[in-house]
Amino acid sequence: MDELIRAVTVAETPSQLVTAVKNLAAAKDPSAIPALIAVFGYNNPEAAIVAAAALTELGQIAVPQLLEQIDDYNYGARAYSIRTIAAIADPRALDILISTAKTDFAPSVRRAAIKGLGNLHWHQLEISEAETAINRVLEALLLICEDTDWSIRYAAVVGLQALAKVAIVQPPILAKFQLMLTNETEKAVRARVQLAYSQ
Numbered sequence: 001m002d003e004l005i006r007a008v009t010v011a012e013t014p015s016q017l018v019t020a021v022k023n024l025a026a027a028k029d030p031s032a033i034p035a036l037i038a039v040f041g042y043n044n045p046e047a048a049i050v051a052a053a054a055l056t057e058l059g060q061i062a063v064p065q066l067l068e069q070i071d072d073y074n075y076g077a078r079a080y081s082i083r084t085i086a087a088i089a090d091p092r093a094l095d096i097l098i099s100t101a102k103t104d105f106a107p108s109v110r111r112a113a114i115k116g117l118g119n120l121h122w123h124q125l126e127i128s129e130a131e132t133a134i135n136r137v138l139e140a141l142l143l144i145c146e147d148t149d150w151s152i153r154y155a156a157v158v159g160l161q162a163l164a165k166v167a168i169v170q171p172p173i174l175a176k177f178q179l180m181l182t183n184e185t186e187k188a189v190r191a192r193v194q195l196a197y198s199q
Helices: 002-010 015-026 030-039 045-068 076-090 092-102 107-118 126-144 148-162 167-183 186-195
Strands: none
Touching: 002 015, 002 030, 015 030, 015 045, 030 045, 045 076, 045 092, 076 092, 076 107, 092 107, 092 126, 092 148, 107 126, 107 148, 126 167, 148 167, 148 186, 167 186
16 A cells, blocks of 8 residues: 555656556555555646545545545645535534635635535434534525525535425425525526425
């Protein structure tokens, strides 16, 4: 494993880095997690996508380190971390996903966090914890539906549609969709609400 990790750190060209990351990812070893996360900061999108897929496959075990190592100073690295955390859908990421969904300066990162919020694995929490968390997500997504950026509102509809699988929050979500069908000015968002509402 040390050899595979070392190959990532000493790669001299972009293609060498991609190959080294693919080899490290193929090992599916939790000890590779820090090295895979570090790849997000190397400014090599192809390698970062491979690392993100490997971390997503490792799943829950990668979450604590992903949360710990979010890079607030490197936009690209932060974006890959948030997307990976959202894809794993571990509810331990709730706080970072809510704050990112509401306030991140990069629309693509916000959209990934927003969609991720609707798909969190609630069964991993105790019932009372899950209820509180689901209500926090509902509140955040309903607020985000009022955003000035139509692409953010669109993502919020996707997040709410996923969250609507939880029976206790279906009524307020459907009520919001009805309201948006009347008030939403952007055609693409209205069409997405219609799709969500009819399912």
